[in-house]
Amino acid sequence: MQYRQLGNSGIRVSVIGLGTNQFGSDHLPQAEVNNVMDLALDLGINFIDTADVYQRGRSEETLGHALKGRWDRFVLATKVYFPTGDGPNDKGSSRYHIMNGVEASLRRLQSDHIDLYYMHRWDENTPLAETLRALDDLVRSGKVRYIGASAYAAWQLAQAGMLAEFRGWSPFVAVQSHYHMLEREIEREVIPYCRHSGMGLIPYFPLAGGFLTGKYKRDEPAPAGSRGERSSYVQQYMTAPNYTKVERMTAWAAEREHSMNELAHAWLMAQPQVSSVISGATKLDHVRSNAQAADWTLTTDEVAEVNAILEGETV
Numbered sequence: 568m569q570y571r572q573l574g575n576s577g578i579r580v581s582v583i584g585l586g587t588n589q590f591g592s593d594h595l596p597q598a599e600v601n602n603v604m605d606l607a608l609d610l611g612i613n614f615i616d617t618a619d620v621y622q623r624g625r626s627e628e629t630l631g632h633a634l635k636g637r638w639d640r641f642v643l644a645t646k647v648y649f650p651t652g653d654g655p656n657d658k659g660s661s662r663y664h665i666m667n668g669v670e671a672s673l674r675r676l677q678s679d680h681i682d683l684y685y686m687h688r689w690d691e692n693t694p695l696a697e698t699l700r701a702l703d704d705l706v707r708s709g710k711v712r713y714i715g716a717s718a719y720a721a722w723q724l725a726q727a728g729m730l731a732e733f734r735g736w737s738p739f740v741a742v743q744s745h746y747h748m749l750e751r752e753i754e755r756e757v758i759p760y761c762r763h764s765g766m767g768l769i770p771y772f773p774l775a776g777g778f779l780t781g782k783y784k785r786d787e788p789a790p791a792g793s794r795g796e797r798s799s800y801v802q803q804y805m806t807a808p809n810y811t812k813v814e815r816m817t818a819w820a821a822e823r824e825h826s827m828n829e830l831a832h833a834w835l836m837a838q839p840q841v842s843s844v845i846s847g848a849t850k851l852d853h854v855r856s857n858a859q860a861a862d863w864t865l866t867t868d869e870v871a872e873v874n875a876i877l878e879g880e881t882v
Contacts, residue, residue: 568611568861573642573683573842574740574767576713580642582836583861584614585854586771586847591625594849600629606851608640610858616743616771616845618646618687619672627675638678645672646717648687660690662701669710684711685743689723695730703736715741715769721756728764739766741842746770748779748834748877749804749812758840767842770835774828774846776801778809781817781827785810808879815876825863830873832860837870 570579585607590600607615615634617626627645634641647668650658658664672681684705686698705711716724716739724742731738742761744753747770761768774780776794778801785807789795795802813827820830835844846857865873 568858569836570613571842572767573713574761575738575765576740576767578642578682578713580614580843581612581861582841582843583612583832583857584616584769584843584845585612586845587615587617587626587630588621588847589626589849590617591622591629595629597629597632601633602851603848603854604630604633606854608637610854611861612854612858613641614843614845615641615643616645616769617643618649618685619651619668619675620646620649620687624651624671624675627672631675631677635677642682643676643678644683644685644715645676645681646685646687647672648690648717660686660693660698662697665698665701665705669705673710680709681711683713683715683741685715685717685741686719687717689716689719695727696734699727699731699734699736703731703734706737713737713740715739715743715767717743718745719757721760724757724760724764724766728766741767741769743769743771743845745772746835747773747775748816748831748873749775749809758838761840766840768838768840769843769845770841771845773835773844774831775804778804779813779827779831781813783810783813785814812877812879816873819873819876826856826859828856829860829863832857833863833865834870834873836860837865 569582571582573580589595617630619627647665648660656663702714706714714737719742728738744757746753776798783789783795783805816830817827820827832844835841848854
């Protein structure tokens with residue numbers, strides 16, 4: 568496993584992170600979560616991503632049990648913003664909701680601190696200064712060690728960065744963004760901002776919901792039980808041009824004795840500003856195959872060849 572700095576912070580995280588949005592579901596009860604975390608530790612994966620709303624808090628709860636006695640081996644990120652109740656203040660980025668949210672997450676995690684605390688989304692109804700001051704208070708109190716943002720636009724990151732610097736508050740060290748081979752909008756502004764500011768980039772949905780594994784075939788129904796059967800997110804990528812790209816990239820990776828799954832991760836890791844790629848897992852085999860990608864470092868020429876395929880050019 569390789570490790571990189573989390574943005575401008577002093578902490579190092581595995582280049583392959585573990586997404587846990589299915590932890591605590593019927594597919595991943597506590598016993599299976601324990602097995603996944605044991606394997607992650609064996610493979611050197613130390614960066615774990617969750618949120619207070621995943622499985623209505625069950626993801627954090629199962630992680631609290633699985634990490635007991637070995638918190639020092641992992642860097643755990645969780646998030647706050649989305650509704651956690653029916654009350655008018657049970658959502659958003661207000662000081663009220665942040666303070667309630669962090670205490671609830673700490674109880675579920677059975678921990679006295681959170682390593683990385685993300686604002687899960689931008690809140691246009693709360694003054695940014697209120698949000699950042701609350702987060703800074705959490706860092707100063709020791710309940711949170713680092714802060715970050717999820718799905719923020721570049722201008723939102725820039726505004727937060729300038730305000731934190733002006734007020735002497737803790738800055739965001741990382742931004743989590745929707746980014747993969749077929750979803751590259753953040754290359755226009757977010758990645759340039761990260762490069763300028765030194766902020767770490769954490770891509771999520773690196774496999775486009777499984778489409779970039781190559782398991783979905785042109786003119787064939789989605790495999791039984793797969794996400795592609797029911798997910799509009801996956802189905803939006805099931806176009807003739809995208810099938811062609813995946814077929815060409817799968818063959819390109821196979822020539823180099825790698826899988827399409829590994830290529831999708833390696834391509835993201837080739838972006839210098841990427842600190843870690845968050846990849847979800849519901850089976851032990853998923854964790855193993857994702858971790859294998861950490862051993863493949865694409866050369867500049869190889870990245871150019873893959874980009875040519877993505878742009879429809881002949882390699």
